[in-house]
Amino acid sequence: MRPLVAVALLALCLMGSAADVKVAVSIPPLADFVREVGGERVEVELLVPPGADPHTYEIRPAQMRFLAEARLLFVVGLGLEWWLEDVVSASGNPELEVVVTSSGVGAIDRDPHIWLDPLNAVLMVASIRDALVRADPAGRLQYESNAARYILRLLELHEEIAGRISRWKHREFVALHGAWVYFARRYGLEQLAVIVTTPGQEPSAREVARIIELMRSRGVRAVFAEVQHPTRIAEAVAREAGASLVLLDPLGGVPGREDYISLMRYNLERMEEALG
Numbered sequence: 001m002r003p004l005v006a007v008a009l010l011a012l013c014l015m016g017s018a019a020d021v022k023v024a025v026s027i028p029p030l031a032d033f034v035r036e037v038g039g040e041r042v043e044v045e046l047l048v049p050p051g052a053d054p055h056t057y058e059i060r061p062a063q064m065r066f067l068a069e070a071r072l073l074f075v076v077g078l079g080l081e082w083w084l085e086d087v088v089s090a091s092g093n094p095e096l097e098v099v100v101t102s103s104g105v106g107a108i109d110r111d112p113h114i115w116l117d118p119l120n121a122v123l124m125v126a127s128i129r130d131a132l133v134r135a136d137p138a139g140r141l142q143y144e145s146n147a148a149r150y151i152l153r154l155l156e157l158h159e160e161i162a163g164r165i166s167r168w169k170h171r172e173f174v175a176l177h178g179a180w181v182y183f184a185r186r187y188g189l190e191q192l193a194v195i196v197t198t199p200g201q202e203p204s205a206r207e208v209a210r211i212i213e214l215m216r217s218r219g220v221r222a223v224f225a226e227v228q229h230p231t232r233i234a235e236a237v238a239r240e241a242g243a244s245l246v247l248l249d250p251l252g253g254v255p256g257r258e259d260y261i262s263l264m265r266y267n268l269e270r271m272e273e274a275l276g
C-alpha cells in the first residue's frame, strides 16, 4: 500500500471513531460540561429539557430508547434524579455506566444543587473527563486538553463572581427554593430562610408570617425565586417585607443563558440588582 493511501485510510478510521460516544445527561449544566469536554467525539442527549423541573421530571419513551444505546449517563446525584432509579435497569443496557458527578464534592445536608458553586463545577468536569477517558481511551488527549482549558474558564468565572460580591452592600437573602446554599457558602452570602422546603408543598401561613417578620427585623433586601417554579408566594413575601423579588435560573439552557458560564453571569447580575 502506498504511504498516502495508508494515511488516508488511517484518517478515515479516526474520523469513524469520532462522535460515537453516546452520552445522556440529566440537566442542562451537565450537557454543557459534557459538550465542553467531549467536543465532537460525543453525542449528548439532555433528559430534563430547559424550563422543566428536575425534581419532578418524568422520562419520555424516546429518551428510554436513547438510554438503551447510550454508553454513559451523567447525573448530579444526591437524590435529584430519583425518577431515573428504575430507568437504568429498565433500559436493558448492560453497557450503560451511570456517573454520579457529585461524588467527591462535599455535600451540605445532601442538597443536590452542587453545580451552582463554580469550584464544585470544576470537580464535576474532572469526573466527566475521567469517565469519557474510560469509555473512549482513544480520545484521551482531546478530553484532557478540553477539560484543562474549560477548567481555567471556570476558575476565571469564580474570580469574577468573588470579586464582584466582595463589593456588595447586602449579603442576606430568603429563598423560595433552597437552590443557592453552595453558592452562598462559597461567596459569603447568608440564606436566612427557605419558603418552600419540600418541592410542591406550600408553607403554612404561620411560617410565611414568621419569614416576613424575620426579613423586616433584619432589613433583608432580596427574595430569590426561580424561573422553573411558581413565584406567587415569593412575590407576596417580597412585597410584604419590602424586598425585591430576584428571579434566578439554576438550570439555563435557554437563549441568553445557554451555557453554564453565561447562566452564572445572568444569576450574578440579577442578585447584584438587589444586593449590590
Ligand SMILES: [Zn+2]
Pocket (backbone or CB within 6 Å): 055, 113, 177, 179, 250
Ligand atoms: Zn432545585
